[in-house]
Amino acid sequence: MNARGRFLILFPLALFVLIPFVWMLQTAIKQDADLYNFEGVPFMFQMAPTLKNVTYLLFETQFLRWFGNSLMVGIIVACITVVLSTLGGYSLSRYNFPLSNAMGIGMFISYLVPQALIFIPLARVMTALHLQDSLLALILIYPTLTVPFCTWFMMGYFRSIPRQLDEAARMDGADTIQILRRVIVPLAMPGILTVFLYAFVMTWQEYLYAVTLISTPSSKTLPVAATTELVRGDVFFWGSLMSATLIGSLPTILVFSFFSKHFISGITHGAVK
Structure with missing residues (x-):
């Protein structure tokens, strides 16, 4: 397929993907009177753009605290998921013990x-442990959502790595931990990065548990805070709400931008093998 054909196929898809971000950006910098002006074209400015919505979000709300809460929980849960799924996937792929396949x-x-x-x-359970309204509750719960799938994924990934490498390292005197750390993990790094990205994104966007367990405004994660603290009854602070949504989408965009090759490699490698 030539360049023109690829352009004709990819341009509508890119346009479809970018329209929500363009709409969020436009809403974030529009004045309130312009937002409720139904006589104008939605994608055009009838009044001069303003940054007061972004300023209000950053300096008159706890947005930075909400952003930090989501970032902290996401990174911790992703690290926990990587450790548990790597150890579990390696064990299930290398050791044949009763019910190992059933466990996978x-x-x-x-x-x-x-x-x-x-x-x-x-x-x-979190209430019984006196962890209600605590970020620690989310850190303990979220791995139950990410570890099962990631362990199953890593189990298939490790099975694609020849067992002869383990046997050769063991003949050289390496124990299981050394084999895993020095031989297997470097080879499985695309899969491990895939697991990290998956767990981070799943945690970053999770809403149900966060809205159920967290009620204190300063302890809320960004998805919950954006829909509860920027809405007052039937009054929506659309400019600040779209600013929070747009800024909140940046971490996942940046992560995928930097690690997209590793993510695609991990997915395709695990799926093909």
Whole structure:
């Protein structure tokens, strides 16, 4: 396919993907009177753009605190997921013990269980542990959403790495931890980065548990705070709400921009093998 054909195919897709971001950016810098002017064209400015919505968000709300909460929880949960899924996936792929295959299938099936069926029991457990209204509750709960699938994914990824490498390293005197750290992990780095990105994005955008467990404004994560603290009854602060949404989407965009090759490599490698 020539360049013109690729352009004709990709341009509508790119336009479809970019329109929401353009709309958010435009809404973020529009004046309130311009937002409610129904006589003008929606994508055009009838009044001069303004940064007061962004200024209000950054300096008159706890946006930076909400952003920091989401970032901290996302990074911690992603690191926990990487460690547990790497160890679990390697064990299930290399050691044949009773019910090892059943455990791998069970982990994947547990990932398919709807969140709506388990968030009430988990919320009661967090209340019994006196972790209600605490970010620690989210840090403990979110791995239950990410680890099963990531362990199943890493199990398939490790199976694509020849066992002969383990045996050669063991003959050289390496133990299991050394084999995993010096041989397997470097080879599986695209898969590990894929797991990290998946866990981070899943945690960053999660809403159900965050809105159920967290009620103190300063402890809220960004998705919850944006929809609860920037809305007063039936009054929506659209400019600041779109500013929060646009800025809140930047971490995932930047992460995928820097690690997209590793992410695609991890997905395709695991799927093909």
